[in-house]
Amino acid sequence: MGAGHAHTLYRHGHSHVHRMAPQAKLAAAFVSVVAVATTPREAVWAFALHAGVLAVVVAAAELPLGFVLRRLLVIVxxxxxxxxxxxxxxxxxxxxxxxxxxxxxxxxxxxxxxxxGLGASISIVVAGTTEEARILEGLERLRVPTTLTLIAGFMLRYLVLIAEELRRARTAMLARGWVPRWLGDARPAASAAGVVFVRSYERGERVHAAMLSRGFTGTMPELDTHVTSGTDWVLGMGVATAAAATAVVAVVTT
Amino acid sequence: MHAPDGFLTAGTAVATGAISVGAIGVSLRQAREQLGDKQVPLAGISAAFIFAAQMFNFPVAAGTTGHLLGGALAAILLGPAVGSLIVAVVVIVQALLFADGGVTALGYNVLNMAVVTAFGGYAIFRALLRVLPRTATGVVFASGIAAGLSVVLSATAFSLEWLFGASFPVPFDTVFGAMVGVHLLIGVGEGVLTGFAVGAVVAARPDLVAGVRDLDRTALRDRTSIGMRGFALAGLLVSLLFATVVSQFAAPAPDGLERVAQDTGFDAAAEDHALADSPFADYATAGLGNEPLSLAVAGAAGVVITLAVGLGLVAAVRDRGSAGDRAGDRQHSPT
Structure with missing residues (x-):
């Protein structure tokens, strides 16, 4: 189920949803997902309302419906x-x-x-309107430990490169007549994965050395590039309140 | 096994979330002690490796492919703390950015896929090293078996969470049987891939493998070539043995837990399910008087059945694809 992560996550745009401060967007998304998850299943109308709010946000974000639906395949x-x-x-x-x-x-x-379906769609809208680095920045502002967001940042930065190293190893094996059909043929691929791990580890040491040479002292400098406006929080909390109120009414009435 | 939002009840999500947050906190501290300020780039790029390995398709059977889960691999290579930390980061990013696994399901997803596989897999690995020869061959087998069992542990953890937080009444033994049965087979693949991947690292840079840091280097150089057939057969035997032995322990445990579940008002799941009359219902084989024996038969039969179904599917796929493959082979044959 981890396969098929190669599609583009972010869809460039200039909508209000795109421009919103990432921490407000993430907080609104999190409250909405919790609201969806705690809505009693018998309250079918509440799920229709949740879907309605989501549809408004998708429209405001100018995301094509096809983009959201295609990415929803992950829950198949x-x-x-x-x-x-x-x-x-x-x-x-x-x-x-x-x-x-x-x-x-x-x-x-x-x-x-x-x-x-609703939970995944909310994540898709957030990832579709927020660049990876901005999502991590938002998480950090929501008081997620910096070490975690930094590790996630390095992971995303090097993901394509490491995946490409694995792909090149596979290409080299195929060029030498490797025909992978059974688990028994997996040995060279697994060994290649081991070799790519060694390279990744050594790359980590090289990157660390480069960081030290540029004055790294154990903490990363803070980049304060984005200022949260009050409107962002008002918009975000508006969506979150709609979802939360729906869930509360649904819990009370069922 | 990236469970979506709402798959288990809210209480279970919060409880497992608390456990996961605690485990990540401990891992973060231990990782900092172990790696110092190298922690961020090393853990980050290693996490990229695990993520990339999950996207890399390995052959499983007749042209079908599967991929690594990597929890035990990360733990054996980098130690259980760093291992669970980086797999947790992978799982969190997959939920937030890739919508793979629910955001409110992160508590149990991180627990099952990162914490249980890394710490459980590492514990099994170290325990096996006590009995297996402390050579490269021994390390390959220990890694393989530990990785295979870590997947089964993960499935077991999910089943136990199901017992307390089921969102619909499928009985515990059905979920347990299905999850563990399927994951025994997935575990064979995970074991083979992890064993050979660790073997390659031990051959190239034994100093990088955290799990064997205290072993004698000269002994580690002792490598006998391992036949693929033998390795796969060993994996199969271990999973058969596991199903037979574990079913003994599993049997009395659910009774106690089911009583707890009933006491706490979760009795819907205790109702008999549609398969109650099947020969292996309740994990005791009908017609066998001896309870432990019949449990063992049921467990082993589960593995054999899963394997048979898997092989049947493979045969079906292969038969359908063979005509096209032959044409392809002809094109590629050297002239």
Whole structure:
């Protein structure tokens, strides 16, 4: 399920959602996902409202629907699991087209599909309108430990390069007549992965040496390039409040 | 196994979240002690390696591919603290940027995929090194078995969380059986890949492998060539043995836990499921009087069935693809 991460995450644009301060955007997204996840599954209307809010944000962000839907394919494995639930779950059975299905299981499947779909869509909108570095900057401002955001930053910076090293190793093996078909043929690929690890580690040491030579003392200098405007927080909290209020009403009424 | 939002209940998400935050905090401190100010570039680029390895497709069977999960690999190469830290970063970034795994599911996803695989895998690795010869060959086998079992541990952890936080009533034993059964097979692949990857690093730079830092270097140079067939067979035997032995321990445990679940009002899942009449229902084989024996038979049968289904699928894919492959081979044959 980790495969297929090669697509472009960020979609360049100049909408309000793009320009919003990353910490306000992340906080709004997090509150919204929590609201979706805690909405009781019986409150179908609440999920429709959540989807409505999301649709407004997608429109405001000027993201094409196709972009969001294509990236939603990442949850397909769990859709498969969800579709099996009504057949294996216990409890009261209902007849659907002549097949006995579990009523609880049908609710469970709906629950997983609705929450996974909405939750993933919210993440997609955030990643689609915020550059990677800005997301990490926002996380840091939300008091996530700097070491974690720095490690994540280095990871994203070197990801394509390391992936390319692995790909080159595979190309070299294919050029020498390697035909990977069975797990038994995986040995050279696994060994190549080991070699790429050695190179990555040595690269880490080289990068560290380069950092030291440029005056690194153990902490990274802070770059204060973006100022949060009050409007960003008002907009973000507006979306978050809509989602949270929907969830609260749904919990109270069901 | 990137679970999406809402897959387990909110309480489970919060509880596992607290455990994960604690584990990451401890790992961060230990990593700083271990690496000093090298921590950021080294852990960052190693995390890029694990992420990239997850995108790299390895052959599994008949042209189908799978990929590494890397928790045990990272722990053996970099130590369990740095290992769990970098896999946690990978999982968090996958959720935030790639929408792979829910943001509210991060608590259990980080716990299962980073903390359990890294610490559990490392513990098994070190335990195996006590009994296996402390040579390069021994390290390859220890890494492979530890990586395979770490995947099974991860599946077991998920099943246990299911017991307390199921969002729909599929009974614990169904989830446990399905998760562990599937992951035993995934574990064979993970084990083979991890074993050979660690073997390559031990051959090139044994000083980089945190898990063998205290072993004798001259003994590590002792490498017998390991046949692929033998390695895969060993993996299969271990998973069979594991299913047989672990089912013994697993059997009494759910009873106790199920009672806890019932006491706390989570009794929907305890209802009998549709497969209650199947021969292996409740993990005891019908018609066998001896309970431990029948449990063992059920566990082993689970592995054999999963394997058979897997091989059947492979055969089906291969038969369909063979005509095209032959045409392809002809094109590539040297003339």
């Amino acid at each position: 494995p769990f859709v498969g699991v969800a579709l099996l639930i009504p057949f294996v779950a216990g409890g009261e059975q209902v007849e659907v087209l002549g097949v006995g299905l579990s009523r609880e299981g049908l609710w469970g499947a709906w629950n997983v599909l609705a929450k996974a």
